[in-house]
Amino acid sequence: MIQFQNVSKIYEGDVQAINNVSFNVDNGEVVILIGPSGCGKTTLLRMVNQLESITDGEIRLHGNNVKELNKIEMRRNIGYVIQSNGLFPNMTIEKNVMIVPDLLGWDRKKQRDRFHYLMELIGLHPDDYRTRYPHELSGGQQQRIGVARALAADPPVMLMDEPFGALDPIIRNRLQEEFLQIQREVKKTILFVSHDIDEAVKMGDKITLLRKGEVMQFDRPTEILNHPKNAFVSEFVGQDRVLKSMSLYSIKDLSQAISLKQKVESNDTKTIKEDTSLRIAISILLNQEADQIIVLDDAGNNLGSLTLDLIEQFLHKEVKRTEIK
Amino acid sequence: MELISDLINYFLNNYDILFGFTAEHVQLVGIAIIIAILIGVPVGIYITTNEELAETILQITSIIMTIPSIALFGIMIPILSIINQGIGFLPALIALVLYSQLPIIRNTYTAINDVDPNIRDAAIGIGMTTFQRLRKVEIPNAMPLIMAGIRTATVLNIGIGAIAAFIGSGGLGVLINQGISRSNSTMILAGAIAVSVLAIIADLFLKYVQKRFTPKGLNS
Amino acid sequence: MSKQKRIAIIVKAFFWILVLAFFYWVVTNNMFSRIIEDPNKFFTLLTQHITIVIVSSFIAVLTSIPLGILLTRPKFRRGEWLVVNIANLGQTIPSLAVLALAMGVLGIGMKAAIVALYVYSLLPILQNTIAGIDSVDSKTKDAARGMGLTPKQILWRVELPNAAFSIIAGVRTALVINIGTAALAYLIGGGGLGVWIFTGIQLFDNTYLMSGAIPVTLLAILVDLGCRVLQFLLVPKGLRLAREAIKS
Numbered sequence: 001m002i003q004f005q006n007v008s009k010i011y012e013g014d015v016q017a018i019n020n021v022s023f024n025v026d027n028g029e030v031v032i033l034i035g036p037s038g039c040g041k042t043t044l045l046r047m048v049n050q051l052e053s054i055t056d057g058e059i060r061l062h063g064n065n066v067k068e069l070n071k072i073e074m075r076r077n078i079g080y081v082i083q084s085n086g087l088f089p090n091m092t093i094e095k096n097v098m099i100v101p102d103l104l105g106w107d108r109k110k111q112r113d114r115f116h117y118l119m120e121l122i123g124l125h126p127d128d129y130r131t132r133y134p135h136e137l138s139g140g141q142q143q144r145i146g147v148a149r150a151l152a153a154d155p156p157v158m159l160m161d162e163p164f165g166a167l168d169p170i171i172r173n174r175l176q177e178e179f180l181q182i183q184r185e186v187k188k189t190i191l192f193v194s195h196d197i198d199e200a201v202k203m204g205d206k207i208t209l210l211r212k213g214e215v216m217q218f219d220r221p222t223e224i225l226n227h228p229k230n231a232f233v234s235e236f237v238g239q240d241r242v243l244k245s246m247s248l249y250s251i252k253d254l255s256q257a258i259s260l261k262q263k264v265e266s267n268d269t270k271t272i273k274e275d276t277s278l279r280i281a282i283s284i285l286l287n288q289e290a291d292q293i294i295v296l297d298d299a300g301n302n303l304g305s306l307t308l309d310l311i312e313q314f315l316h317k318e319v320k321r322t323e324i325k
Numbered sequence: 326m327e328l329i330s331d332l333i334n335y336f337l338n339n340y341d342i343l344f345g346f347t348a349e350h351v352q353l354v355g356i357a358i359i360i361a362i363l364i365g366v367p368v369g370i371y372i373t374t375n376e377e378l379a380e381t382i383l384q385i386t387s388i389i390m391t392i393p394s395i396a397l398f399g400i401m402i403p404i405l406s407i408i409n410q411g412i413g414f415l416p417a418l419i420a421l422v423l424y425s426q427l428p429i430i431r432n433t434y435t436a437i438n439d440v441d442p443n444i445r446d447a448a449i450g451i452g453m454t455t456f457q458r459l460r461k462v463e464i465p466n467a468m469p470l471i472m473a474g475i476r477t478a479t480v481l482n483i484g485i486g487a488i489a490a491f492i493g494s495g496g497l498g499v500l501i502n503q504g505i506s507r508s509n510s511t512m513i514l515a516g517a518i519a520v521s522v523l524a525i526i527a528d529l530f531l532k533y534v535q536k537r538f539t540p541k542g543l544n545s
Numbered sequence: 546m547s548k549q550k551r552i553a554i555i556v557k558a559f560f561w562i563l564v565l566a567f568f569y570w571v572v573t574n575n576m577f578s579r580i581i582e583d584p585n586k587f588f589t590l591l592t593q594h595i596t597i598v599i600v601s602s603f604i605a606v607l608t609s610i611p612l613g614i615l616l617t618r619p620k621f622r623r624g625e626w627l628v629v630n631i632a633n634l635g636q637t638i639p640s641l642a643v644l645a646l647a648m649g650v651l652g653i654g655m656k657a658a659i660v661a662l663y664v665y666s667l668l669p670i671l672q673n674t675i676a677g678i679d680s681v682d683s684k685t686k687d688a689a690r691g692m693g694l695t696p697k698q699i700l701w702r703v704e705l706p707n708a709a710f711s712i713i714a715g716v717r718t719a720l721v722i723n724i725g726t727a728a729l730a731y732l733i734g735g736g737g738l739g740v741w742i743f744t745g746i747q748l749f750d751n752t753y754l755m756s757g758a759i760p761v762t763l764l765a766i767l768v769d770l771g772c773r774v775l776q777f778l779l780v781p782k783g784l785r786l787a788r789e790a791i792k793s
Contacts, residue, residue, distance in 0.1 A: 049691055075693030086688025089787040090706040099702075100692055133783030149692075159691070328649075377553035385560050391769045392762045393725025399742040399758030403576065403751040404567075411749070484639025488729065491746060501645050505732055514649045517642035524637045 001027050001189055002048060002157060007057035009043060009213070017043050019213040020057070025206075027156075028187040032204035034194050036236070040213040041193045045159050048191060049075050061157065076100055079150030079158035079188070083165045085142045087134040093145055094130045100153040118148040121182055140171040147179065151186065160192045164199070176202060197237050201225065201244055209233055222248050226319045242319065247279035251295055251306060254278060254314045260295060260304030271296050274303060278314075281306060331511045332518070343500075343519060350496035350523065353489070354482045357418050361425030361478060366471065368426075369433025370459065379434055386427040394420065394485045398492045417486065417494035424485060425478035432474025436467030469539040476531035483524040487516075497523065571755050579741060579756035591760065594737035597655060597727045601662035602720050609667050610712060613674025614700065629675060632668040640665060640726040648733040658735030662726055666719035673715025677708025710780045710788070717772035724765040728757075 002025040009018040018040045025031040033041040046052040048059055050071050059066045066074060087096050095102075097118060098111045106114070119126035122144040134142055143163060150158055164172045164179075176199065183190070194200050200207050201221045209216045209224065216236075217229045225245035228234035238244065252274045254260075271294045272281060284293060285308050292305040336343065372379035392400075397420050402411040410416065440463050448462045464471075490498025500516025503509070571577065580587045616625045647661035681704050689699045731739035741757030744750070777785075 046691075051687070051691055072693045072695055075691060077693075078691075080688065080691035082684060082688055082691070084682075084684045086682075086684045086691075088685060088689070088703055089682075089783045090703070090781040091783060099694075103694065103698065133786050135783060135786035135789075375549040375552060377550050378556060381553045381557045381560075385556075388766060391721055391765045393728050393765055395725070395728045395739060395742055396758035396761040396765075399745060399754040400762070402746065402749075402754055406751075412746075480637050484641065487639050487641045491743070498641065501641060501732075504645075510649050513645045517645035517649070521638040521642045524639060525634065528637045 001025060001062060002191060003058075003060040003063075004044075005058045005060065007044070007047065007059055008055050009040075009047065009052065010055045017213050018047070018055075021210075021213070021215050022057075023208055023215060023218045025189055025191050027189050029205045030183065030190040030192055030203055032192050032194050032200040032207045033210060034197065034200045034207060035210035035216075037195065038212075039210040041195075041210050042161055043213075044210070045161055045191055045193050048159055049078050049080060076104060076153060077155050077157070079152075079155045079160075081146050081150045081158070081160045081163040083162040085134075085146035087142055087145060087149070089134050092131050092133060093137075096134065097145060097149045097152055099149065104153055114152065118151055121151070121185070122148045123178060139167055140175060143167060143175060144178075147182070151182075151188075156189055158188045158190045160190060162193050162195065165195070172199075179203070198244070201248065209236060211236075221245070222319075242315070243279065243282075245319065246282060246311075247277045249278045249314075249318070250275050251278065251281055253318075254306070254310065255295070255303065257317055258310065258313055260306060261292065261310065262304065269294050269305070272306070273298070278311060282308070282311060285311075328511075328514070332514055335511050335515050339515075343497075343515070346495070346497045346499055347519065347523065350483070350486055350498075350520075353414070353417060353494060353496055354421065354479060354486050354527075357421035357482055357486075358425060358475065358479055360418075361422045361429055362475060364422070365426050365429030365474075366433050369430040369471075370437055370464075372430070372434055373437045383427075383431060383434070386430055389423050390427040394424070394488050395491070397423070398489065402492065412493040414494050416492055417489035420489065421482045421485060424481055428474040428477040428481070429471070430474075432470045432477075433467065436470035437463050439470070440466045465540050469535055472531065472535040472538050476528065476535060479531060480524050480528050483520065483527055487520045571759070574751070576751050576755035577759075578752045580760075587756070587760075590736065590738045590740055590757075593655070593735075594724075594727050594730075594739075594761070594764070597658050597662060597730055597735060597737055598720065598723045601659045602666055602716070602723055605663050605666040605670055605719060606716060608663075609670035609715075610674050613671050613678065613712075614705075617675055617678040617704075618696075625675065629672065632672045635665075635668045636672075640722065641729060641732075644726065644729055644733055653734035655730070655735045657733050658727065658730035658737075661733075662723045662730075665726060666723050669718040669722070670712070670715040673711045673718070674708065677711030677715075678704050680711065681707045706781055707784060710776060710784060713772060713776045713779060717769060717776070720768050720772065721765050724761065724768060728761050 004021050004023050007018055007021045008016070010016055021044065023031070033044060035041050043052050047054050048061070048066065050066055054067060061069065061074065061078075088099070091099070094115055097115055098106075101111050101114060115130070116126045119129065124141065124144060129137075129141075129145075134145070137145065143166075146163065150160075164175050167175065180203065192203060194203070201224075204221055206219060207221055207224050208218045211232055217224055217233045219227075222245055224233065225237055225241045225248075228237060228241070234241070251272065255274065269292060270284065272284065274295050274297050281293065285291075285306070292307045294305050295303045297303055368382065372382050398416060401416045401419065405411045405416050405419075444462060444466065445458070448458045453461065486494070486496050487498035487501065490496050490502050497516055497520045500519065501513050502516075504512030504514075504516060612628075615621055616628055643665050644658065644661045647657045647664070651657040651660060685703060685707075686699060689703050694702065727735070727737050728739035728742060730737045731743050738757045738761045741753045742761070745753030745755075745757060
């Protein structure tokens with residue numbers, strides 16, 4: 001786990017880059033650092049692996065003050081992914097991915113096996129890529145390799161600096177999904193810099209919103225969206241924040257909080273799976289294709305129907321925390 | 326110390342000779358560069374339309390560039406002797422023009438090719454003819470790099486021009502040549518220093534010109 | 546075959562026919578007679594020539610590359626611009642002037658020639674070493690640092706392989722210039738094939754001229770070619786791809 005305790009950074013000439021920042025990244029959790037450009041998010045991330053110095057306060061990694069750790073050793077135990085992937089153009093994909101294990105002195109067999117495992121994990125065929133070079137790959141593939149390289153020595157902690165920032169939206173979306181899939185399997189402790197609130201909401205267990213080096217709000221995505229602490233947070237997350245937050249709830253959440261409408265038997269109504277997000281459900285209902293949609297569970301059983309009224313009720317109960325009528 | 330005072334005395338006593346040699350040197354290099362520009366820039370522009378030819382031309386010019394200057398003079402003497410011009414101004418001029426081709430052609434070619442395709446598209450889009458496009462868009466954008474090629478060629482030519490003195494073309498190399506045959510080290514040093522200073526001044530001057538030739542919008 | 550391709554082939558053919566015609570003319574007029582009549586003298590001059598070039602370039606490589614590496618370390622970065630500017634200025638000075646200056650300081654002989662060539666070839670190698678290391682993407686270096694490579698490992702595994710192309714190009718430039726300048730070594734009593742070229746100029750004797758000038762030319766062209774092959778072989782494939790990617 002990573003703990004920030006009253007961390008500050010002052011550049012030469014009294015420029016306050018980071019001001020008294022405190023929050024924790026718990027084990028197996030993804031925390032997103034977000035904020036407008038120049039807010040210090042990348043600086044803060046780079047302070048963890050000591051690429052930037054800490055002026056004041058402490059950053060603790062598994063309880064140890066990072067300042068007291070051996071920089072080289074510590075960095076080898078932290079996965080590091082950056083926006084433009086930083087792959088070494090002179091090395092093959094295998095050499096790139098296996099650089100840290102190689103530095104740690106792993107034997108050939110162990111490296112091979114690990115390479116295979118990682119490539120399967122990121123969905124690229126190991127033998128197709130082993131002897132190829134970074135410049136033969138597309139941007140999306142390069143970024144996947146960047147992630148594999150960071151995971152190579154199985155570090156418990158990962159730092160990711162806008163890893164998908166340079167990709168086009170479709171590829172970015174796919175990589176985000178893939179990454180969440182991978183994270184469910186590997187359960188790393190991750191600090192992740194992003195400038196995109198949608199990405200933050202989608203990827204983060206928690207979000208740290210920074211402004212001019214200060215934490216504006218540190219909370220779960222639903223809280224940030226539904227209960228912004230101040231005007232800045234509210235403006236940053238956007239006026240459609242409630243709609244955004246709907247993507248974080250599934251129909252199942254709704255059916256557990258308030259019950260669905262009675263079953264209706266009708267042939268022309270649409271059906272939807274209960275793990276679909278409310279945002280998609282709203283979109284379908286607004287499409288005027290139907291006033292209600294039938295909710296099905298995984299086995300295909302009819303659980304009841306969903307209407308805009310119900311969603312509104314849910315919204316008031318869960319989000320606005322007020323009852324209507 | 327004695328060496329330096331000897332040198333100063335030499336410069337003071339012989340400034341008129343020095344001036345004459347410098348004028349000869351500048352004349353040789355100047356004429357060569359003008360001819361080289363008149364050949365190299367059009368060739369450089371033309372080969373942007375023919376990639377295969379560009380490769381061939383650049384290969385040939387880079388082979389010529391590899392030939393050591395004194396060897397090129399040595400080879401030209403027998404050839405030009407056929408028309409009784411084996412030594413003197415002409416072989417020196419031809420050599421300097423040849424050596425200038427690589428920097429000038431290569432830089433012109435690269436510069437025109439490097440003009441942002443979007444700018445070229447825009448120029449075509451607003452209905453410019455090929456010639457208008459060259460004159461109004463491509464050449465102004467390519468100017469700094471072309472000037473850099475001319476600068477490289479000039480500095481190179483000043484050095485080779487000094488060697489050309491051995492085949493009787495005159496110029497500041499004469500001081501070095503005569504100094505060697507008379508074992509006069511003051512004269513050799515005076516010649517070496519004068520040629521170096523000339524090259525450095527030309528370099529600085531053309532850097533300044535290059536800056537002036539850069540359209541204001543390109544200064545980034 | 547396209548018209549463009551045809552023009553290119555015609556130009557190429559014209560050039561090579563000119564070269565062949567020249568050699569035909571040289572051979573039929575017996576202008577290589579010095580080499581044929583006195584092969585021992587030829588080999589002595591050639592050996593002198595090559596010795597001057599190899600010794601001066603070798604020491605220059607041993608000096609420039611470590612110096613270039615040193616100047617690109619954070620501690621010495623401040624010195625970098627100064628050295629780069631001196632190197633630029635130094636290369637403006639004509640080779641003949643450098644030789645003449647060396648003679649003024651060290652007198653005549655092969656040693657003075659070697660020193661002059663050494664000093665002259667330091668600059669392109671140094672310049673290219675610095676440029677090559679500086680051209681390594683800062684993001685790549687940052688990633689390397691972030692993953693826990695030591696500065697030494699970054700140098701050997703990332704910076705030097707990436708700079709190899711540029712460094713070899715610098716060595717190639719230095720070698721070719723040195724072969725040409727070594728032909729002037731005769732002037733300061735350094736020997737080499739320049740002896741025959743200058744004798745030819747003084748005596749107006751075509752056999753001396755060609756027997757000296759043509760081998761020097763071929764030597765320069767062959768060394769240039771050899772270095773290009775070496776560049777191709779030594780530079781990792783991934784980097785060639787990277788260069789092509791930047792070009793296109």
